Amino acid sequence: MIPAVERPGAARLDRSLPTPLWAQLHADLLRRVEGGEFTRSFPGELALAAAYEVSRNTVREALRRLRADGTVVAGRGHPPRLGRQTEITQPLGALYSLFASVRANGLSATSSVRVLDVRADGVVAAKLGLEESTPLLYLERVRFAGGTPLAVDRVWLPHALAAGLRDADFTETSLYRELDERCGIRLTDGQERIRAVVPTPGERRLLAAPADTAALAIDRLGLAGRTPVEWRHTVVRGDRFSVLASFTAKGYQLDVHSGPKGPGWSH
Template sequence: MILLNVRTFKVGYVRTFDNPGPAVRFDDGGGAVDDAGLDRSSDVPLWRQLQQRLLRRIRAGEFDTTFPGELALAEEYGVSRQTVRQALRELRADGTLVAERGRQPRVAPAAEIVQPLGALYSLFAAVEAAGLPQRSVVRTLDVRADAVVSERLSLEGSTPLLYLERLRLAGNDPLALDRVWLPAELARPLLDADFGHTSLYGELHRRTGIRLDHGQEQIRAVIPTPAERAQLECADDAAALSICRLGTVAGTPIEWRHTLVRGDRFALTAEFSGRTGYRLVGTAATA
């Protein structure tokens, strides 16, 4: 069984990116300033801005040996210790920092992704492990504009997006219809990739150096459209699971993904305990 969280997912990341990119700083008028600058006129809370700036510095390896204390960060960024505490609290909550009582926070050891996490992608690995080959039929791979998706990615409506649509098969039968959008400025090298039997996230990292480090998923039951039923080869009265995912890197939206999974081939089972709380387990039916 594959463990998943329908609300959020977290994956390990490699902090030594090929090109982590410069951190952007703004003054009150919108101009660039030094690393200590925070945009105090922004609607984004100061603690969130501080969290994102610290995350960029962590990604760049600046704090691999030591991490500064609350007072030092408050002085450097010109904010209250309460603002610093809130930023550090979020960094501890997502696993970026490790803090023990009475000790200085430190950057958590990096975890290298060996397999994309989440409901569908671990499901495909499980299908192969069970002896059922998985492959994809690429329906579309191009660059286009989509105002609705661009808004979800916090981009201008006319921004070029790389669009990939695949029919995912387990054995010889369709299992899911997978659609994904990424900013073309970052993902254009994927146009040369063969997605017949490869991981999107693996190709994204190999060709661009990008790894998603956080995101949110929403899973709900839906009735497929006639066109979707035809591609999935499911019965007229069969339901499906709709999985919407927003993936981010250092707080910046990078991926919008919609996956439609056949309900008769994929089940969700709930587990709960006092230690781990409530969680879901994904399982696949055999062909």
């Protein structure tokens, strides 16, 4: 084992141990990462080889393991750096508010409203189980977490149910809170599909996302009892958002073929 150290910096590797040097180096680098080192930059192969008095082959094997688990990211022609951990984690199988989840992670949750109007959309109306000409309240926002763009959020609701939202200020509040307080509607459950997407150029600009940033699309049908009241399409930065599934000894089942079924879903 690597001797315990209380101060930051490289620990001395023990060549008398049966543990390979690369494994000792890998463990010590993880310790240093968890201790808050390397936030500005991650040392290169030569620097690590000198600091730990090992060969570059030993360093490369330790770095290979760090890259495999996402701790370190390194591209051709670029120095290694720490991989970014997602800031917002959402549970699968639970009704959640992105606004509340951002706040729960210790970040400010704000929105910039791009569109709030009434329109007809036959495709979305059908997803809500309505006639194609039914007036819908449409809300489009850029969602921010900690002052940085997190998601482009588009929501459609039956105008007859959600007319009270037209005067709401969504800058620092959640849709579900306003829907409850202004319209007396509280979501009880729903269905959701999450898939990987390539953001459109416009979405990438709104998200201030680099060209190599992945994104997730979340399509949600929200219900109040048995009544569909919300169809939502959200494009969220994949480097800042993740989903979490819990399981037991009995396991869990995800439908990866056709997705959830309901009035808003088609095959």
